[in-house]
Amino acid sequence: MDVFISIDMEGVAGVATREQCRRGADDYGIGRRLMTAEANAAVAGAVDAGADQVVVRDAHGDMANLLPDELDRRAELIIGSPSAHAMMEGIDTRPFAVALFVGYHAAAGVEAAVLAHTYSGTSFHDVRIDGRSVTEAELNAWLAGEYGIPVGLVTGDDRICAVAEARLPGVRTVKVKRGHGFTVAASRHPEDARAAIRAAAADAVRGAPELTPTVASGPVTIEVDLTDLRRADLCALPPHVERDGRTVRYTGERYLDAFHCLRTWLHLAAAAR
Numbered sequence: 001m002d003v004f005i006s007i008d009m010e011g012v013a014g015v016a017t018r019e020q021c022r023r024g025a026d027d028y029g030i031g032r033r034l035m036t037a038e039a040n041a042a043v044a045g046a047v048d049a050g051a052d053q054v055v056v057r058d059a060h061g062d063m064a065n066l067l068p069d070e071l072d073r074r075a076e077l078i079i080g081s082p083s084a085h086a087m088m089e090g091i092d093t094r095p096f097a098v099a100l101f102v103g104y105h106a107a108a109g110v111e112a113a114v115l116a117h118t119y120s121g122t123s124f125h126d127v128r129i130d131g132r133s134v135t136e137a138e139l140n141a142w143l144a145g146e147y148g149i150p151v152g153l154v155t156g157d158d159r160i161c162a163v164a165e166a167r168l169p170g171v172r173t174v175k176v177k178r179g180h181g182f183t184v185a186a187s188r189h190p191e192d193a194r195a196a197i198r199a200a201a202a203d204a205v206r207g208a209p210e211l212t213p214t215v216a217s218g219p220v221t222i223e224v225d226l227t228d229l230r231r232a233d234l235c236a237l238p239p240h241v242e243r244d245g246r247t248v249r250y251t252g253e254r255y256l257d258a259f260h261c262l263r264t265w266l267h268l269a270a271a272a273r
Ligand SMILES: [Zn+2]
Pocket: 008, 009, 010, 059, 060, 061
């Protein structure tokens, strides 16, 4: 039984500011250390529950944040970007029993959600699938679903945990902090958060057979509200993209097509800065 872990940084216990999450900022080293320790907690939980192989995907920013020599040596680390599956790179490499999302955060525009955004903190105001605003957790759950893999755990602040419980049937959550503002949180002590994540990861792996993958069936329409018209000018260029002011829209035959369009918009929008 193999387990896939995708770990972001904004939803880690003890993290609440941009300076902790941005390469080159004074507090980035603190963020990296806290993130690595939470990854290790999830790996330990997966192994407690009998996982044979654990793959950890570094899923924040340039995806090179985890401290490789401090990561539990029982896990394989997938580091670096860009890649086809982004925060889920490696999900298609073997039949994982379950995917675990650690350090996740709420969607762009959610009040009192710590460092909330959806794939881009600067370019995307909102990302919608078939008309509904979605989080990275849901976007990545559909990606796992493409390969028949369910999501068993989401950890982060109270906001992302509430969304995960509502939209990912059977998922377990660990609230490591309460959002008080975009860059303000009441956090559990990181060691307590890690103990809870380890226990929940083990429960999620043991409970994997009861979970159902989140599958997007039929054509999928993805829409993004961009933060400005210059970004929209560029994101409207790929074939089959419709545009309405700052909004771009694409319908793919499969979810993966829609996801790859989102990734294309992400990089085009970044080029428009
Ligand atoms: Zn992140």
